[in-house]
Amino acid sequence: MPLPHDRPMPSYWLSFSSDLSKHRTTETVPQEADVVVVGSGYSGAATAYHILENDDGKRTRVVILEARDVCSGATGRNGGHVKPDLYFNASLYEKRFGPRAAEALTEFETQQVMEVKKLVEKEQIDCDFELVRALDVFVDSRVAGPTVAAYKNMKANGYHFPDDLHFVSDPKKAEQVSGVKGALAAFSHTAASIWPYKMVTHLLHRCLGWGANLQTNTPVLSISDLSDGSGRWRVKTPRGEVVTKKVVVAANAYLSALLPEFNDKIIPARGIVCRIAVPEQGKMAPHLNNSYSIRYGPQEYDYLISRTDGSIIVGGAKQKVLLDDAYWHNNTDDSQLIPGAANYFDGYMQRLFHGWENSGAKVTHTWTGVMGYSSDLMPWVGEMPGKPGIYVTAGFTGHGMPRILGCATAIASLVRGDVQYLSETKIPPPYWITKDRLRVKKNIAREYMAGSRPSL
Ligand SMILES: Cc1cc2nc3c(=O)[nH]c(=O)nc-3n(C[C@H](O)[C@H](O)[C@H](O)COP(=O)(O)OP(=O)(O)OC[C@H]3O[C@@H](n4cnc5c(N)ncnc54)[C@H](O)[C@@H]3O)c2cc1C
Numbered sequence: 001m002p003l004p005h006d007r008p009m010p011s012y013w014l015s016f017s018s019d020l021s022k023h024r025t026t027e028t029v030p031q032e033a034d035v036v037v038v039g040s041g042y043s044g045a046a047t048a049y050h051i052l053e054n055d056d057g058k059r060t061r062v063v064i065l066e067a068r069d070v071c072s073g074a075t076g077r078n079g080g081h082v083k084p085d086l087y088f089n090a091s092l093y094e095k096r097f098g099p100r101a102a103e104a105l106t107e108f109e110t111q112q113v114m115e116v117k118k119l120v121e122k123e124q125i126d127c128d129f130e131l132v133r134a135l136d137v138f139v140d141s142r143v144a145g146p147t148v149a150a151y152k153n154m155k156a157n158g159y160h161f162p163d164d165l166h167f168v169s170d171p172k173k174a175e176q177v178s179g180v181k182g183a184l185a186a187f188s189h190t191a192a193s194i195w196p197y198k199m200v201t202h203l204l205h206r207c208l209g210w211g212a213n214l215q216t217n218t219p220v221l222s223i224s225d226l227s228d229g230s231g232r233w234r235v236k237t238p239r240g241e242v243v244t245k246k247v248v249v250a251a252n253a254y255l256s257a258l259l260p261e262f263n264d265k266i267i268p269a270r271g272i273v274c275r276i277a278v279p280e281q282g283k284m285a286p287h288l289n290n291s292y293s294i295r296y297g298p299q300e301y302d303y304l305i306s307r308t309d310g311s312i313i314v315g316g317a318k319q320k321v322l323l324d325d326a327y328w329h330n331n332t333d334d335s336q337l338i339p340g341a342a343n344y345f346d347g348y349m350q351r352l353f354h355g356w357e358n359s360g361a362k363v364t365h366t367w368t369g370v371m372g373y374s375s376d377l378m379p380w381v382g383e384m385p386g387k388p389g390i391y392v393t394a395g396f397t398g399h400g401m402p403r404i405l406g407c408a409t410a411i412a413s414l415v416r417g418d419v420q421y422l423s424e425t426k427i428p429p430p431y432w433i434t435k436d437r438l439r440v441k442k443n444i445a446r447e448y449m450a451g452s453r454p455s456l
Contacts (some may be wrong), residue, residue: 002254002257002332003067003219003254003257004067004068004072004073004219004254004332004334004370005332005333005334005335006068007335008068008072008077008334008335009334009335009336009337009367009368010365010367011076011077011273011365011367011369012275012313012364012365012367013076013077013078013080013195013196013197013198014069014072014076014077014197015365016195016197016198018070018197018198018201020070020201020204020205020208020214020216021069021070021216022069022070022216022217023070023208023214023216024214024215024216024217024218025208025212025213025214025215026213026215028239028240029063029065029215029218029237029239029240029241029242030061030063030213030242031240031241031242031243032061032242032243032244033061033062033063033213033242033243033244034060034061034062034244034245034246035048035051035060035061035062035063035244035245035246035247035248035415036062036063036064036065036220036233036235036242036244036246036247036248037062037063037064037065037247037248037250038065038220038223038235038247038248038249038250038251038258039064039065039066039067039073039249039250039251039252040064040066040070040071040200040204040214040216041071041073041074041075041076041200041250041252042071042075042196042199042200042400042401042404042405042408043075043250043252043393043394043396043400043404043407043408044064044066044248044250045064045071045200045203045204045207046200046203046404046405046408046409047248047250047393047408047411047412047415048062048064048203048204048207048212048248049203049204049206049207049408049412050408050409050411050412050413051412051415051416052206052207052210052211052212053206053210053412054412054416054418055210055416059211060416061211061213062207062211062212062213063212063213063214063215063242063244064204064207064212064213064214064215065215065218065219065220065235065237065242066214066215066216066217066218067217067218067219067220067251067254068216068217068219069216069217070200070201070204070214070216071196071197071200071201071204073252073253073254073369073370074252074253074369074370074371074372074396074400075196075197075200075400076196076197076200076369077273077334077367077368077369078196078273078315078369078400078401079273079303079304079305079313079314079315080193080194080195080196080305080313080401081134081191081193081291081303081304081305081313081401082112082113082116082191082192082193082194082401082402083134083191083192083291083293083303083401083402084106084109084110084112084113084189084191084402085106085109085399085402086106086109086110086161086162086164086165086187086189087106087151087161087165087187088136088147089377090102090106090150090151090154090159090161091150091151091153091154093105093430094154094159096430097430099154099158099159101428101429101430102159103159103160104428105428105430106161106162107162108403108406108426108427108428109402109403110162110164110190110402111406111426112401112402112403112404112405112406113131113190113191113192113402115405115406115409116129116192116194116401116405117129117131117192119405120194120199123202123203123206125198125199125202125203126198126202127194127195127196127198127199127202128193128194128195128198128307128308129192129193129194129199130192130193130194130308131190131191131192132190132191132192132193132289132290132291132305132306133188133189133190133191133289133290133291134188134189134190134191134290134291134292134293135177135178135180135186135187135188135290135291135292135293136186136187136188136292136293136295137174137178137180137183137185137186137292137293137294137295138174138183138184138185138186138295139180139181139182139183139184139294139295139296140184140295140296140297140300141184142297142298143295143296143297143298143300144184144185144295147295148167148169148185151167151187162189164189164190165187165188165189166187166188166189167185167186167187168185168186168187168188169185171183171184171185174186175354178290178292179286179288179353179354179355180292180294180352180353180354181351181352181353181354188290191291191402193291193305193306193307193313194401196401215237215239218237218238218239219237219238220235220236220237220251220258221236221237221238222234222235222236222258223235223236223247223249223258223259223390224236226243231245231388231389232244232245232389233245233246233247233389233390235247245389246389246390246391246415247389247390247391248391248392248393248411248415249390249391249392249394250392250393250394251394252266252371252372252394252395252396252400253266253267253268253269253332253370253371253372254268254332254372255372255380255392255394255395259384259390259392261384261438262380262392262394262395264375264441264443265374265375265380265395265438265443266372266373266374266375266380266394266395267329267330267372267373267375267443267445267446268330268331268332268370268371268372268373269328269329269330269331269370269371269372269373269398269445269449270321270327270328270331270332270333270334270338270368270369270370270371271315271316271321271328271368271369271370271371271398272315272316272317272321272337272338272341272342272344272366272367272368273313273314273315273366273367273368273369274313274314274315274345274363274364274365274366274367275311275312275313275363275364275365275366276311276312276313276314276345276348276349276361276362276363276364277309277310277311277312277361277362277364278310278311278359278360278361278362279360279362281360282359282360282361282362283358283359283360284359285310285349285353285355285356285359285361286353286354286355286356287306287310288304288306288312288353289306290306291303291304291305291306292304292305294352296318296319297319298451299318299322299448299449299450299451299453300318300319300322301316301318302314302315302316302317302318303315303316311364312349312361314345314348317338317341317344317345319344320338320340320341320344321338321341322449322450322453323340323456324456325446325450325455325456326456327339327340327341328449329446329449329450329455331370332370333368334367334368334369334370336368337366337367337368338368342366345363345366346363348361348363349361371396371397371398372394372395372396372397373395373397373398373445373449374395374396374397374445375440375442375443375444375445376430376437376440376442376443376444377397377444377445377448378395378397378430378431379393379394379395379396379397379400379403379407379431380392380393380394380395380431380433381393381407381410381411381422381427381431381432381433382411382414382422382427382431382432382433382434383414383433384433385433385434385435385438386435391411391414391415392433393407393408393411397445406426406427407427407431409425409426410422410425410426410427413425
């Protein structure tokens with residue numbers, strides 16, 4: 001498993017220039033720390049933030065090591081959509097974990113939207129956070145049929161979907177409510193949109209203010225037991241080694257390069273996103289007050305947020321991405337676009353949305369990024385069995401924004417010793433790292449993403 005590609009392409013989010021981009025708090029890497037955090041994405045930054053926020057004068061020495069520029073992984077390249085899953089995977093989760101556990105998974109994600117909101121308000125983070133309604137619009141009966149049937153069936157059998165979930169069953173209404181041409185049905189619920197890079201760099205600024213040491217362009221090459229009976233770890237980088245009691249590995253798609261236990265457990269999966277805007281001389285287009293997922297068929301969907309400046313961030317293009325496994329599966333090359341998918345978004349708003357036909361809306365930026373797909377679709381959170389002091393929060397399966405903050409808070413409580421076990425936190429049990437879960441050989445990520453498409 002390689003380290004992150006050393007020349008990633010820029011994304012629209014990364015066009016915001018942060019003074020932390022290439023930050024190194026000290027000229028050399030500190031030789032000792034209390035906690036080393038690997039990765040400066042949302043997971044690494046939020047964990048470091050929560051460790052230091054409640055430090056109570058302990059002066060915990062936190063060193064954050066980032067392989068590339070700050071927050072240049074998935075968090076700096078995603079769709080900015082904080083969208084909990086209130087129903088779509090509920091039947092899958094119910095089958096695997098039972099109805100109460102499935103409800104708890106939904107509740108955890110739903111709560112995250114409000115947790116992010118609270119954090120943004122408390123820290124006064126300037127990151128374009130907006131609370132919105134997410135509209136899941138189905139334009140194809142092959143995916144609408146089974147999804148709606150499962151929803152109705154579960155409801156009839158007493159499954160509790162959140163009250164916030166609203167189902168629009170009439171195609172005419174679905175098209176009217178959503179503005180999406182050819183809508184057959186829609187679900188809506190509360191979600192949020194955000195500029196993730198601005199949020200993360202704000203949190204990192206806070207950490208630096210509390211004494212953290214951030215070293216960008218400093219890839220961790222290995223983490224090994226110091227073997228001197230002290231229970232400490234040696235974290236090796238090309239710029240020197242850090243000896244530490246605790247390591248939080250927040251490297252998401254690249255986790256297995258440092259922890260081989262995750263070789264077949266977290267697989268990199270490349271995705272594509274773009275920004276669309278109406279040029280200044282273009283015609284006014286209706287402002288979209290909602291965020292969207294548009295589902296075209298099994299595994300084929302886009303996700304979209306509307307920004308207050310009228311521009312749109314849209315990702316997915318699965319019809320093109322899934323044409324060849326080599327385009328996405330186990331692919332960590334975020335220096336290149338995905339063949340075929342690059343032009344998918346041309347004329348996108350005009351094709352799909354009523355009122356945009358003559359807008360002249362155009363793609364202004366397109367980029368790729370690398371997600372960490374988990375073998376059982378659940379994130380991996382907790383202390384590593386048999387490796388005391390090594391903590392993981394990773395494998396968000398392209399769906400980290402409504403999960404990461406809660407996971408980071410829990411890992412920080414473990415690291416600080418406020419709690420001993422994840423059972424004392426809000427993390428749902430399917431996320432916990434256990435020996436038994438690590439032993440399972442089955443990997444359903446490819447099937448979940450691509451269905452029965454042949455892998456060319
Ligand atoms: C194209 C795309 C679109 C997405 N859209 C959405 C969306 O709209 N909504 C949503 O919920 N989720 C979305 N996701 C998923 C979401 O972005 C991720 O779940 C989330 O950003 C993961 O955050 P993270 O901090 O765990 O990982 P990352 O942001 O990837 O951070 C990991 C960091 O670790 C660093 N690193 C890796 N290995 C090492 C090493 N050996 N040494 C030092 N540093 C290392 C990396 O460089 C990286 O900066 C999308 C992802 C992609 C790629």
